[in-house]
Amino acid sequence: MPLSRRTFLAGGAAAAAGLTGLTGLTGCGSRSSLGAANELSMWTWVGSVNDDLISQAEKSIPGYDTLKLSMTRIGSNYKTKVLTALAGKSLVPDIVAINDDVATYFPNADQFHDLNELGAKEREADFLPWKWKLGITPQNKMMAYPMDTGPTALFYRSDILAKAGIDIDPAAIAEQAPDWDSYIALAQKIKQAVPGSAITDNINSVFAYRMAQQPKRYMAADGQYIGDQDHVREAFDLAVRVVKDGLSANAQDGSTDSKAVVSNGKLVAFNAAVWWAQLGPKNAAPKTKGNWRVAAPPGGPGNRGGSFLAITKYCKNPQAAFAFISWLESAQNQAQAFLDPVLFPSTPASYTDSRLSAPDEFFGGQQIVDVFAESAKKYPGAFFSPYDSIIGSPLSAELVNIETGGKSPDQAWADAQRQIERELTRAGAI
Known part of the structure; x- marks a missing residue:
């Protein structure tokens, strides 16, 4: 498999072939979310989010002062661990990051909230259309919210x-x-x-x-x-x-x-x-x-590349979770995430932010964001x-x-x- 930023940062993930045995995860059994009652738990991999923004949410979720974020960075076998938690229906994180293989989670879409029911539709215009579409299942369920892209x-x-x-x-x-x-x-x-x-x-x-x-x-x-x-x-x-x-x-x-x-x-x-x-x-x-x-x-x-955020069915407070992910992936905050850990935004309004448009001395002072922004906006989608x-x-x-x-x-x-x-x-x- 060709080297990618995701394999470089996250280590090996489970092959899609192994996913087929984990479909249809609903059924009898206990259901519980991970973490204390006053916190939203989140799983992601190393290098997927801006640390300063996460630190803010770890003090309090924007708009929900009594809640705070508890985030776990998983260094290897990330996808396997997420699917195992879903299969066990116990100690499932409230929020999970999903890689660019988002479609491999679609057979388990019933384990996630439809984000349109939480207000996602109102924010669709803020994102690249092709990126937004990738998070929607064939049954028209908005399962995954856009994070970065890879133009x-x-x-x-x-x-x-x-x-x-x-x-x-x-x-x-x-x-x-x-x-x-x-x-x-x-x-x-x-x-x-x-x-x-x-x-x-x-x-x-x-x-x-x-x-x-x-x-x-x-x-x-x-x-x-x-x-x-x-x-x-x-x-x-x-x-x-x-x-x-x-x-x-x-x-x-x-x-x-x-x-x-x-x-x-x-x-x-x-x-x-x-x-x-x-x-x-x-x-x-x-x-x-x-x-x-x-x-x-x-x-x-x-x-090539880019990731998403999804809210599991086990989430303690889906509205608070959506408030958090929509705040984290706002145009302003995606611009900050471009600086560290170099995640290219899925929000076109970020492309004119001075933090992105500044000359890059490694590239001879070229404003490289202009080239990638054009590629991101003109990509046909698939x-x-x-x-x-x-x-x-x-x-x-x-x-x-x-x-x-x-x-x-x-x-x-x-x-x-x-x-x-x-x-x-x-x-x-x-």
Whole structure:
């Protein structure tokens, strides 16, 4: 599975295949929420919320002075622990954070409050429409409230591209590489001037970020499997093409090379999500400060990542819980969360906040929020199904087999489709 900000911060989460045995959690048994009567309990993972805002709520919930927040940060196996608590119907947190795999919780939607019944509908206009829609179940229940997003852009090393005679102005880069074909042509020009240059860490990143630009993914809203259709094969073949053209650094996720290719200058450009700014160059290559820029992504705007908040059926005070999450995810507070822990807002009003629009010295003083804001606003959105993880895993594994083992792309595609059919059949999806 390609490295993401979520896997980096939270550790491993349960596979979607394991979710099927936990559906239909309602039934007989005791039901109780976690925490004392005067507090709302909340579970989330490390790096998902702004600590200063949480500290305020830990003193008192906004509008509910007699209540306070009790938050637990779970470092690993987060999803497994949430689903286990729901299955046990005892000591369930009042509020839970949910990752970008929010659709995998939809089979258990009866374990959560419909946020529209608590007033969410009145706040819909404050959020990106596609992000809001992701938290709504196929039965039109508002199960999850938007937190951050993961808009994409093209990161590039301005100093290395300048050596290749490339106009490094972000607008010029966007004009030279509006699509993946022209981006690959630009990369080949750079590689001729600076041998060894790469535009991706590995094959899976190309596939993941191309899929992140698509208006559809692996399943249709009516439950039809479409992961064998042209739009997925196009992303698959694009990833193979980048590798065959010698433009991948072949630094597999989790390897020691994954950071080295950033620090040693091999990765000269990378189409990635906003959170990669911190995970990638700022973390792995601090000495490159001032040399990075961002431009509009080749192939169009995309999104990879972003999370949600949900209120469980066991919540002691659902109205207070909604007051808290709507306060936490207001435009003003999402702007604060962008500063720490670098969560890109789902509220467009945040994009003009001075805390976001300030020049970023790591990126040569560029106001990078402008690029990501355009990507976030123009992203077409796509339907995510509860089965996306078990569909994506075989495709990811076979792409690695191509890059590291020299497997035939056609054979890899066929083998992935056979594995997907087995997994979806086992899960009862087809």
